[in-house]
Amino acid sequence: MKPPKNHETELDSEAARRALDYYLNPSPTRPGERSPIWSLHKGVTPQQAHDHAIALLRCAATTAHETALHQEGSARELTFALMHMMDMARALLEHTLTVQDAP
Secondary structure, three states: OOOOOOHHHHHHHHHHHHHHHHHHOOOOOOOOOOOOOOOOOOOOOHHHHHHHHHHHHHHHHHHHHHHHHOOOHHHHHHHHHHHHHHHHHHHHHHHHHHHHHOO
16 A cells, blocks of 8 residues: 655655756757758867768768669659769768878
8 A cells, every 4th residue: 555645745746847847858959040050070180070071972882772772763763863963072082081181
């Protein structure tokens, strides 16, 4: 059998929980219309950003390729076209590395 509830204590506990949540777990601010959805960590070098962009393009192209294998018709062609555009963007980024490294 459950002990009888003390409504005064429950209300105080609930009020205390809400107060703690308000001060210790504030609601995250909603991004504005012009706020970026994400940003780079401070201290990321241009080289690190460049390398990560190449890796992201490689992953995206692989995902597009695997997706296209399970499609037919124009959807398949469109997905392969997307994959090729990502591969071209990656090749351009990789080319900038070779140009920068050249004497």
